[in-house]
Amino acid sequence: MSPGDEHDYRGKEQGGRTDDPYSTLGGTRQTRTRLPDGDPGHPHARRPVRNSRSLVTITGIVVLLVAAIAFANRGGSDDDASPGAKKPGTTGSAPTAATGTKPVQGKNGTIASGFAHDEQGAQSAAANYAVALGSAEMFDKTKRDSILDAVIAPSSLNRFRTTLDKAYSADFFRNVGLNGDGSTPEGFTFISRTAPIGTKVTKTTPEQTTVEVWCTGLIGLAGEGSTKPVTDGWFTITVELVWVNGDWKAATHSQKDGPAPVGGDNRASSADDIANAVNGYGGFTYAR
Known part of the structure; x- marks a missing residue:
């Protein structure tokens, strides 16, 4: 090809x-082929x-x-980056285009950290935090606390923890197909995964940036006879980020439905296929 x-x-x-x-x-x-001197129409003219x-x-x-x-394919450095990578909004920048600048410098556990102190870094942080906050690990108290420690600003941490501890109640667990204590029923696989489609900065200052993250997601219980099969959805998460201790952290988080495209005509896969896909395909570190 x-x-x-x-x-x-x-x-x-x-x-x-x-x-x-x-x-x-x-x-x-x-x-371009140059014919030899002589009769250009001669069929036996010698080729040069x-x-x-x-x-x-x-x-x-x-x-x-x-x-x-x-x-x-080279990793590139800030010196090699396009003008849009160094100064978002200038020539060379596009809403969904990769800039060439390496956006993540490290990890906090399994979550990316060390984002650049600019709009690009804020968008990357918001996308990564949307993935973490929409994961199946949030349904486990210990894992949820670890995620919140990694992505939430210290000044907002207690508020987030208290609010989410109330939200992840026994009734909520049962509503998504889990046991009342949040455990997965035997023979089933619980799935909750968020995949960012794009990001947009709506407000920014050097120390505070608001980012909208358009996402699609999966949630449900995969397994034979599940009463809560895995379904997909479309939603937009708004994250207000603050610059603290050398990194972007989430201070507020809200969600609304859509924009949702027209559903396709794909045939739904079996519960086993869905479970195997989620277990077999890992998530990504998202970046602009």
Whole structure:
């Protein structure tokens, strides 16, 4: 498959690159053939002997292509980043485009940490925190406390913990198919997973940034005979982040339904297929 084929396959609607810089290397170049002097229409006119210049040109193109791909795949540093990566909102920045700047410097347990002190870092933090706060681990008190310690600002931690301890009640557990104590019934797999689709900054100052995270998610109980099968949903999470102790932390968190696309005509998979997929495919560290 040529680089041009890959460009056409992905297309704009699937988030593909709309202007692949490598598609012009090799795919659109043409070779001009110079006929020998004499009768240009003679069917037996002798073709010129190919010299080494064509071989050198082809070799040069291949070397440039390999070098360009290697450079594109390189991790990159702030010095190599586009203007939009260094200063969000300037030329080169796009709402869903990767900037090339490495956004995460470390981890707090299994959750990313060490986000950049700019809009890009705030968006990355909000997306990662949406994943953590929407995970199945939130239904376990010990794991929930650990997640809150990692993502919530110290000044808001007690309020979050008290509110969520009340929210994750026995009635709530039963409503999603769990036992009253939050444990998963034998023979079933409990699934709760959030996947960010995009982020948007709605308000920002050097020490406080509000980010909206558009998400899709899964929740339910996978297993034969489940009365709470796994369903999907679409929602938008609004996170107010504050800069504290060298990182972005969540101070407030709210959620509303949608925007939701029209449902597709995909055939629903079996409970076992869903359980195997969730157990077999790990989550991501999200970043701008």
